[in-house]
Amino acid sequence: MAGFRREFHGCLTARADALFELTDAVLCVDGPVVSLPELSLAGVHRRGHGAMYDALACGRVEVGRLRRALAGLVLPRAGNGGLRIAIDVTPWPRPDAECSPQRLHCHRYCRCDGVRQTIPGWPYSVAAALGSGRSSWVAPLDVRRIGPDDDVTDVTAAQVRGLVARLREAGQLREGDPPVLIVLDSGYDVVRLTWLLADLPVHVLGRIRSDRVMRTPPPPRRRDGRPGRPPRHGGKVRLADPDTWPAPERESTGPHARYGGVRVRAFGRLHPQLERRGTWADHPGPLPVVEATVILVQVERLAHPGAPKPLWLWSSHPVGDTAGLDGLWRAYLRRFDVEHTFRFLKQTLGLTRPRLRTPEQADRWAWLLIAAYTQLRLARHLVHDLRRPWDKPLSPDGMTPGRVRRGFRRIRRAIGNPASAPKPGRPGPGRPKGSLSTPAPRHPVGKKQPKPETIRRNQYKKAHKAKATG
Template sequence: MSLLDDAAHVESLTALSRFRTDFYACLPARADALFELTDALLCTDGPVKTLVELSLAPEHRRGHGALYGALNHGRLEVARLRRTLSGLPLPRAADGRIVLACDVSNWLRPDAATSAERLFCHTYGRGRGSAQMIPGWPYSIVAALEPGRTSWTALLDAVRLGPGDDETAVTAAQLREVIERLRTAGHVQDGDLPVLIVFDAGYDVTRLAFLLADLPVELLGRMRSDRVLYFPPPPQPPGKVGRKPKRGAEFKFEDEATWPAPARTTTSATSRYGQAVATAWDRLHPLLSRRSAWADYPKGELPVISGTVVRLRVDRLPGDRAPKPVWLWWSGVDATAADVDRLWRSFLRRFDLEHTFRMIKQTLGWTRPKLRTPEAADRWTWLIISAHTQLRLARPLAEDLRRPWERSARPGRLTPARVRRGFRRLHEKTPQPAGAPKSGTAGPGRPAGSKNRHRAREHPVGKQSKTDTAKSAPKRQAA
């Protein structure tokens, strides 16, 4: 090993050790049990199938009762952990800008009638038209994306959506706080390129652009293929009197006859999708109406949220699927050919977040525990994020412990699952702030033959509007 490689190894180990120490400091109650639970999550072989099996790992020196007690009654300073995550090194795109992805992942709990604050979560089925709405806890997750094809992302934040939440308003507040923390940590400075935030379909990206217009960010989101946008109104002819039109010609995604000559068109050859053709039209905005999210907007004209529409078409998709064009909306205007090429490539990097969701669900077992309270679910979610962050920091240190039937990975190309496979060898080289457990005996429990007289309350599922909240509030008696 050269001196340069040795210095990089020491630097990576120092960053991992510092994060483990800072993470332990974020646990004010049941710290030892929560910290060792995270270590067991990192060092266990194979995917996590049940929560109680983590208590059998050598890194977890406490019993299974302490494990559940820590999740149900422990404490975790989320604000401090968020600042710690924002202070870590973040990946950047080729031009030096930070690219964030925001998406919702669901923790399905269809049989948990006694769990509060569940919503109906949209889930896709294997067959066409087999999507279902299943009760669960949806989490809005923000992560920083790496350039190039990879299964790694840097998780930065997670917020559980509640029954009375406006998803767009909550997402805007979440992203605003993430940007402020990145600015405090020095990742976002005056004069830097704007942070690009990428969304998939399902987000009101135009409203998000309006709510975050004061931040140094650009928003890029996918739109449905049946949307209709509008060009700016044409200039008023000289001498003409009367009211100026509010909008210009229609732009229907499904009607090619409404498409004028594009402002920009780029063509690129890719090894995975064949030839990619991106066509852009400038200064298109949606038609807003005073209902739903804009019902409480101050009196006067509704805002005009202009942006650039990009239509991406490729020759083929993996799995011999028939390619369909993808429609994107960018919050910027006057896009150059380099901007159009950068936008569609950045959108494809958003799918790296899907690999992270699959990793934390299928390997780390994020949605495996049958926790009752949403507070315990939040606590477990942040333990999962902390474990994934330690895997990311241990990426330059891990060995390739491949199976006989697996291919050797190139240097620096280990997947999160392979890094976790060798984390136990790194565990002994990192700080172990958790104290040894004290000796004790199990409690007596409920007497034999007695019944549980404190039945858990069942909670309804679904959104809760302001009208429902007003009806459920107790009425005050007149004095």
């Protein structure tokens, strides 16, 4: 714990003491973080609110060094000793920040009328190591902001490549270890990610839509001497039509305490028929055939009201045995631990509370909270259960991030503070008389330029519609 705090202080290369004490204030205040000026009133923050804003505006965080420090910590592992990394995107809503650049239309469920599903803001892609049991703890390893010109699939692939390189450098991934399991939700292009990460020791596991159409392997070439090119695709497998499903390679059934009866089937060597559009439009040469194992999970009942729905998963690696099949769909369920972490970061630590102007300031604040959450994870076995009279007692292994945060002030006194004391100073002269301030420039919400094939398709539809209507 003390070693990580010293390393984190070394990662702050400008305004280090102010940024470090700001992180301690997030961990030591009572209740959720509601605003930045309130943090400057905490006892652990020995500087004024002006120094805090100056640190966020002009400070620097050596992100590469901090990423290596996070990869070198003790990480949770699965039963077979492998790492399971969940990657998901969480938005920072900024609908009224017209002066903030690089905003995007972020997906967000709207509770008002259920129609508007996007909101302007900054999307952040977070990678975190998952545990093996039922817990709300994860180990954040990386966070990256997605810009207007970035593709989510390419950003995720680069994020995984950098993460695997750092894990190898830290000794977390050696020769002979199980491949790193990358768990994704339904918003990712798992087919392209499987193709982009084929040279890495990773296992891509993601959810796919239940109305997709897959293809079986092509039949063997005829030996009757007829000319022609051999087929590349076999018969169609419509996930929504059980009559088109082939015989499963693996199947397991059993009871579950929460979902009742669970039936899992694995269909091996299926692939989609790719088309030259979207991310595959500029692919050089013929389109590849990306085969994988498609897993169907059907449960007797769900934890929330509603009819049970089938769950389709894409696995880039073949399923070895029944135990491996059960481990995959249970590993996907552990992905929802990241959702608990997002809620804690936003509602308690105040990830989206500050109204910062530039995205660079938002990146610094996001990394400060990642370091703060990591300190809570390292201190989970060091604090006592300071519970309210109405709270249930928890064991040391069952401590939640909120309970650990209550007792962090005692841990801080024991492990010390690497930040130096503030120097005495006087207020600045302020703005010179007669200086005029110009209005800040307005930035529209970023929108990607349509691809050439999309423009041609829209022009064709428009011309065809005009011809049909006369």
